[in-house]
Amino acid sequence: MVGAAILLSLAMGIRQSLGLFMQPMTAAGITVADFTFSVAVQNVVWGLSQPFVGALADRLGFRRVAMAGSGLYAAGILCAVFATGPLWLTLGTGPMLGIALSCTAASLNLSAAARVVPEARRSWALGVVSAGGSLGALVAAPVAQGLMTSGGWQVAMLALFGLALLMIPAAFMMGRADLVPLPTKRGEATSFREVLHAALHRRAFLVMAGAFMVCGLQLVFLTTHLPTYLSMCGMDPMLSAQSLAVIGGFNIAGAYMWGWLGGIYPKHVMLGLLYLLRSVAIAVFFFFPPSPATTLAFAAVMGMLWMGVSPLTAGLVAQMFGLRYMATVTSLAFLSHQVGSFFGAWGGGLILEMLGSYDRAWQIGVLIGIIAGTVQILFGGEQKPKSKPAMA
Numbered sequence: 001m002v003g004a005a006i007l008l009s010l011a012m013g014i015r016q017s018l019g020l021f022m023q024p025m026t027a028a029g030i031t032v033a034d035f036t037f038s039v040a041v042q043n044v045v046w047g048l049s050q051p052f053v054g055a056l057a058d059r060l061g062f063r064r065v066a067m068a069g070s071g072l073y074a075a076g077i078l079c080a081v082f083a084t085g086p087l088w089l090t091l092g093t094g095p096m097l098g099i100a101l102s103c104t105a106a107s108l109n110l111s112a113a114a115r116v117v118p119e120a121r122r123s124w125a126l127g128v129v130s131a132g133g134s135l136g137a138l139v140a141a142p143v144a145q146g147l148m149t150s151g152g153w154q155v156a157m158l159a160l161f162g163l164a165l166l167m168i169p170a171a172f173m174m175g176r177a178d179l180v181p182l183p184t185k186r187g188e189a190t191s192f193r194e195v196l197h198a199a200l201h202r203r204a205f206l207v208m209a210g211a212f213m214v215c216g217l218q219l220v221f222l223t224t225h226l227p228t229y230l231s232m233c234g235m236d237p238m239l240s241a242q243s244l245a246v247i248g249g250f251n252i253a254g255a256y257m258w259g260w261l262g263g264i265y266p267k268h269v270m271l272g273l274l275y276l277l278r279s280v281a282i283a284v285f286f287f288f289p290p291s292p293a294t295t296l297a298f299a300a301v302m303g304m305l306w307m308g309v310s311p312l313t314a315g316l317v318a319q320m321f322g323l324r325y326m327a328t329v330t331s332l333a334f335l336s337h338q339v340g341s342f343f344g345a346w347g348g349g350l351i352l353e354m355l356g357s358y359d360r361a362w363q364i365g366v367l368i369g370i371i372a373g374t375v376q377i378l379f380g381g382e383q384k385p386k387s388k389p390a391m392a
Helices: 002-016 018-027 032-060 062-081 086-104 106-115 119-132 135-151 153-165 167-179 192-200 203-232 237-262 267-287 292-304 309-321 326-355 359-379
Strands: none
Touching (some): 002 018, 002 086, 002 106, 002 119, 002 135, 018 203, 032 326, 062 106, 119 237, 119 309, 135 153, 192 309, 192 326, 203 237, 203 359, 267 292, 267 359
8 A cells, every 4th residue: 555655646746747847848949739739648648548557457467567657657757858849748748658657547556455455444545545645746846846947847857757766666565466365246247348348337337437537627727737827827936836736735635535435425426526616616716816825725625626536436446346357447437537638638728829818718627527526426326226016
C-alpha cells in the first residue's frame, strides 16, 4: 500500500503540474493549441491503452507493468525537456506519458491495494492510498514553479524528470501485491470474456462509466487551463502553483473522507453527490472575478472533491465484479474518463482561441456535471431482480 501511494503520488503530481508549463513554453514558440493538443493526446492514449495495460497487469502481475511504465514516464518527461517544437512535445507528453500513466496511475495502484485488505476494510484502504497519492501535487507544483521562475522551464522539467525516476522503486514495492492469493466468490466471472460481457450489460457500470467521462472533462480542464485563466485575470504566476499545491493538500483529507464514506453509505450515491458538489464549486468560482483568497478557497474545496472519485469507483468495481479482473474492468471505466479529459484539455483551448475567454467552457462543464451527478444517484445503483408473478 505504501508503494502504491508513492507511485500514485508521483505519477499524478507530475502530471497535474504540466499546466504550469503552458505559458513559458508558448512564449518560447509553441502555440497554445499545440500544447493543449499534446495534453489531449496524452489523455486519449492513456484511456485507449488503459484496458490493455489493465489486462496485462492481471495476467503478468503489477510489478512488471508498473516498473516498465515508470521508466517510460521518465523518458517522456526527458523528451519534453528538449522540445523545441510540437513534434517532441507531443511525443513526450502525449503518447509516451499516456501509456506510462496507464501503468502507474490509479487503476493499477488501487487494484493492487484492494488485494491486500479484507473486504470489510477495502473502501477505507482505497481511500488511504488515494489520500497518499495526493501528496505529489503538494510538492511537484511549487517546486516546478519556483525552478521555472529562477532557472527557466527546462530546469523545472528536469526536476520533474528526477521525481519520475523515483517512481521505479515505488513500483517495485507496489508489486508485492502479486504475492497475495486472490479470493474467489461463488458466481463470479472467471474469464476476461465473461467479465467484459458482464460489464457491458450492467446498467450500474455503464452509468458509472458515463459519469466518469464528465469527471475527466472537469478535472483536466482545471489542471490544464487554470494557470492561464488566472494569468488572464492579472494574478501572480505563483498563485497557480499554490492553487495546485492546495488542491493536493486538501486532496489528502478528501480522498480519505470519501473512501470512508463509501464504506458506510451507498457508493453510487456518494459518487453522484461528489459530482454535484464539484459542479457547484466550479460555477461559484468562475461566476465572480478571482482574487488570491477566492482562488485558494476554491482550490481547497476542489481538493476535498478531487480524487475522492477514485476509491468510490474502484470500490464499486470490486463490489460488482470481484478482484480477479479488477484492473481490467477499472481500466474500461477509465477509458470513458479519458475521453472526457481529451475534450477538457483540447476543447478548453479551442474555446479560448475562438471566443477569447473561458466563459463558455466552464458553463458547459458545470451543466454536464450536474446532469452526470443526478443520473449517477438515480440510476447508478444495482437493479433489483424482477419478482416473478404469483401463480394463480
